[in-house]
Amino acid sequence: MKNILVIGGGAMGSAFTIPSLENKNNVTISEPYSKRFIKDLSSKKKFHSALKIKLPKQLRFRKFSRNLLKENFDLIVIALSLPGIDFIGKELKDLKVKTPILVLTKGLKFEKKKNKILTISDQLQKNYNLKNISVLKGPCLAKELARKNQTSVIIANKNIKIAKSIGRKISTKYYLTEYSKDVVGVEVCSAIKNIYSMIIGAGQSLNSSSNLFQKAILEMRYLNKYFKGKDETIFGLAGVGDLYVSAAGGRNSKMGGFLGKGFTFKTAKKRFMPKETVEGEELAKEIAPFILKKIDKKKIPLMINLLKTIKENKKFKIKV
Numbered sequence: 001m002k003n004i005l006v007i008g009g010g011a012m013g014s015a016f017t018i019p020s021l022e023n024k025n026n027v028t029i030s031e032p033y034s035k036r037f038i039k040d041l042s043s044k045k046k047f048h049s050a051l052k053i054k055l056p057k058q059l060r061f062r063k064f065s066r067n068l069l070k071e072n073f074d075l076i077v078i079a080l081s082l083p084g085i086d087f088i089g090k091e092l093k094d095l096k097v098k099t100p101i102l103v104l105t106k107g108l109k110f111e112k113k114k115n116k117i118l119t120i121s122d123q124l125q126k127n128y129n130l131k132n133i134s135v136l137k138g139p140c141l142a143k144e145l146a147r148k149n150q151t152s153v154i155i156a157n158k159n160i161k162i163a164k165s166i167g168r169k170i171s172t173k174y175y176l177t178e179y180s181k182d183v184v185g186v187e188v189c190s191a192i193k194n195i196y197s198m199i200i201g202a203g204q205s206l207n208s209s210s211n212l213f214q215k216a217i218l219e220m221r222y223l224n225k226y227f228k229g230k231d232e233t234i235f236g237l238a239g240v241g242d243l244y245v246s247a248a249g250g251r252n253s254k255m256g257g258f259l260g261k262g263f264t265f266k267t268a269k270k271r272f273m274p275k276e277t278v279e280g281e282e283l284a285k286e287i288a289p290f291i292l293k294k295i296d297k298k299k300i301p302l303m304i305n306l307l308k309t310i311k312e313n314k315k316f317k318i319k320v
């Protein structure tokens, strides 16, 4: 029995506690940011308003504090969305925490000063001096995991033994874990699929979306290689696996659908998805300054088109 701390009580952090508890661990969840999730998790019923289920009674909720991070945990899981990474990096930086860290967050960061794109694990290591970081990615809709629908994910660490030892702590019959040494590839693929699922969603028929799907994979392959990820990762759970689930039924592809109908991003957001986070938009804004300047436009025409659509609030033109 291990002690696991999950930071982030949103949909994914909360869903993750279910297999972790079932694997006979002591699981504590803490929410540093959202009043809504603090209210859900601290209530007696533990009804999660995003997952629409009651979380297990054994799940402990603790108020977020630096002291909590210093307690004796065997694994710290970060399940915040991208804007929360700098926050948690700063909180953990000076504590000299040696506990293994597992990052569920998907995204990339543009370092303006160095003119470089960093993965999240790079960001935590280089900017906040954290050590022993693994990442877990792949096709996982939190609502499905929370209902124990079979889900396969991939844990990456250059030291595969660490990845496997984390897998043993959290996997169940319905939460299956694969392993990879290709941390960069797993992080790059799982981030850019948020943009490509928007592009695929822009196809207004299955035929045109399938065409975009195929072109998206070629562009993802190019970008993954550019950032020094391994080619095989594109064809794994963090690549085509996650692209499929996001294109078939996520907020990014829903937004893509509106872009494909000719709405600008701002109009579509305001009119149809005012309260929903579109992760592809956050990432597009983050990486656009680098991608538009540094990468050969002919190699990734769909990505360039989408970045301009969001950055310049232009109509999305599908050219395949």
Ligand SMILES: NC(=O)c1ccc[n+]([C@@H]2O[C@H](COP(=O)([O-])OP(=O)(O)OC[C@H]3O[C@@H](n4cnc5c(N)ncnc54)[C@H](O)[C@@H]3O)[C@@H](O)[C@H]2O)c1
Residues within 6 Å of the ligand: 007, 008, 009, 010, 011, 012, 013, 031, 032, 033, 034, 037, 050, 079, 080, 081, 082, 083, 084, 085, 087, 103, 104, 105, 106, 107, 136, 137, 138, 139, 140, 141, 142, 153, 277, 279
């Ligand atoms: N690895 C996986 O299997 C997997 C699966 C699904 C989602 N995800 C990723 O997990 C992350 C969270 O997704 P979710 O569906 O739980 O989202 P959510 O919106 O339900 O929850 C977001 C979480 O981030 C926190 N947060 C948001 N802004 C913050 C800020 N500025 N500072 C600090 N904390 C902040 C919220 O309080 C909340 O805890 C995303 O990056 C998503 O891509 C990973």
